[in-house]
Amino acid sequence: MTLVSLCVTCPNREAGLCGALLGAVSEASKSDQNSGWQHFTAARAGEQIAVRNQVSSDVFVLCAGWAFRYYQLSDGRRQILQFLLPGDIFSPTTIFEKAFYFSVKALTQVRLSAFARSEIRVRCAADSSVQRAIAKACVAETLDAAELSTALGQFSAEERIAYLLLHLIPRIAARNVIREQRYPFPLRQQHIADAVGLTPVHVSRVFGQFRERRILALSEGVLTVSNLAELEKIGSLR
Amino acid sequence: MTLVSLCVTCPNREAGLCGALLGAVSEASKSDQNSGWQHFTAARAGEQIAVRNQVSSDVFVLCAGWAFRYYQLSDGRRQILQFLLPGDIFSPTTIFEKAFYFSVKALTQVRLSAFARSEIRVRCAADSSVQRAIAKACVAETLDAAELSTALGQFSAEERIAYLLLHLIPRIAARNVIREQRYPFPLRQQHIADAVGLTPVHVSRVFGQFRERRILALSEGVLTVSNLAELEKIGSLR
DNA sequence: CGGCAGTTTGATGTTACTCAATTTAAGTGG
DNA sequence: CCACTTAAATTGAGTAACATCAAACTGCCG
Numbered sequence: 001m002t003l004v005s006l007c008v009t010c011p012n013r014e015a016g017l018c019g020a021l022l023g024a025v026s027e028a029s030k031s032d033q034n035s036g037w038q039h040f041t042a043a044r045a046g047e048q049i050a051v052r053n054q055v056s057s058d059v060f061v062l063c064a065g066w067a068f069r070y071y072q073l074s075d076g077r078r079q080i081l082q083f084l085l086p087g088d089i090f091s092p093t094t095i096f097e098k099a100f101y102f103s104v105k106a107l108t109q110v111r112l113s114a115f116a117r118s119e120i121r122v123r124c125a126a127d128s129s130v131q132r133a134i135a136k137a138c139v140a141e142t143l144d145a146a147e148l149s150t151a152l153g154q155f156s157a158e159e160r161i162a163y164l165l166l167h168l169i170p171r172i173a174a175r176n177v178i179r180e181q182r183y184p185f186p187l188r189q190q191h192i193a194d195a196v197g198l199t200p201v202h203v204s205r206v207f208g209q210f211r212e213r214r215i216l217a218l219s220e221g222v223l224t225v226s227n228l229a230e231l232e233k234i235g236s237l238r
Numbered sequence: 239m240t241l242v243s244l245c246v247t248c249p250n251r252e253a254g255l256c257g258a259l260l261g262a263v264s265e266a267s268k269s270d271q272n273s274g275w276q277h278f279t280a281a282r283a284g285e286q287i288a289v290r291n292q293v294s295s296d297v298f299v300l301c302a303g304w305a306f307r308y309y310q311l312s313d314g315r316r317q318i319l320q321f322l323l324p325g326d327i328f329s330p331t332t333i334f335e336k337a338f339y340f341s342v343k344a345l346t347q348v349r350l351s352a353f354a355r356s357e358i359r360v361r362c363a364a365d366s367s368v369q370r371a372i373a374k375a376c377v378a379e380t381l382d383a384a385e386l387s388t389a390l391g392q393f394s395a396e397e398r399i400a401y402l403l404l405h406l407i408p409r410i411a412a413r414n415v416i417r418e419q420r421y422p423f424p425l426r427q428q429h430i431a432d433a434v435g436l437t438p439v440h441v442s443r444v445f446g447q448f449r450e451r452r453i454l455a456l457s458e459g460v461l462t463v464s465n466l467a468e469l470e471k472i473g474s475l476r
Numbered sequence: 477c478g479g480c481a482g483t484t485t486g487a488t489g490t491t492a493c494t495c496a497a498t499t500t501a502a503g504t505g506g
Numbered sequence: 507c508c509a510c511t512t513a514a515a516t517t518g519a520g521t522a523a524c525a526t527c528a529a530a531c532t533g534c535c536g
Contacts (some may be wrong), residue, residue: 071388072386073388074476077509079388079391081387092380093377093380093381096373096374096377101381101384138331138334138380139331139334142329142331142339143339144331145380145383145384146319146383149317149386149387150262150309150319152390152435153317153434153435154311187512189515195391197390199492199494200515202492203515205517208515210492220501237309237311238312361527394523395523406517427483428482438483439483439525439526442484443484443485446484446485
């Protein structure tokens, strides 16, 4: 696996942590290309990629496809904490902790990149831009989590779903060419339900309302947003 | 303000980030005592200590009293993200970001310690134990936030309140001598409501149930836990 | 004693859940 | 390409959980 294919692999490589790590690779690779400090895996849709308390010496980044990170309760309920898109690290906390505090499942077919934690640490100590990128990713994850808590604690069903979509839309747009407000959207209503703390039945009703009010429509894995302003009025945190 | 009074000031100074920073102070102070890199403030109960988007060159740690960190919505709703106890940093993210993403209010009379961010960074670069402490604090905050999201998204009213209390109890116990399961507890039901996403009226009803079932009682700023096992059965995440 | 903030209680309303049936969409093998 | 199968989404009816509104009660402090 060469550097070129690695870069092609990561559509969102310019931004965020992934970019900094790959930058670090580029620098480092001048002297030690193919050092084996990163490798690749794939998984099919629905496949479990990681479980809570699992120990790994690697830090994972999603290269292609969609996945989600969640917290599983013993009675079957689960809270989806984040939808992972290409370029996303599972969680910056995995750089510091050997064991996952969450589980991960593939939503579509995915490809993963695994970096050796020990090597990330070495390169972090050597390169302050990696340090900054990690700090930034930690702050972003914390902020996201706080906003999610706020939405779950304070918002109505309508508001929560709008919030979730508003959170996803710019992230999807950063990774795909969007025409006519049509966003690739592989989530089932069950996933949305588990992310916003509602039942799939109620999610369906809310989507029905959004459709009637000509705010958005969802079909065949495509989300079409026809009234973004209205959606923001409903689901924005500010 | 001398080092001795600083240490007296921080009852939970041995643990966590506060300890590491004070350790760093002790080391540093051999050469530059009274360098003015940290200073102290106080606030009365109910006073606003920080607001979202506020920019500060300091990183704050609570020295005495209770406070809470929350996200304020424009329509008056708010989500309490964390109750701050002596020794708690407002948020590790404030080490990396100049602006707060949250607001903070004093719950009781409080004393605060403010560390210059620039100095923390210097000492962080110099001392790997500070680095580790910061990383650990970041991981802990992220984990807490994920668990809160899970509780808010998946739990019933009863479960959420039990979860909140179970989260607070060991934190209170680490800072106070506890006899006969009586915990100092300055929260009003309104605070509990804002923390778990319920109305104060409903919080009162749930507490009434807990009282009838002889699980716990709350009065005069004291929480008395008479059946911890039952409380854990209700509100534990595992 | 009066006033205030916080809690409790009751009555009623709304939101979202549950259960079950139906429709739509997505595969699958002939 | 079409019957058959299966998963997902939609719809309706009934119910449970929590919110809202308002009144009464408690403890506290001037």
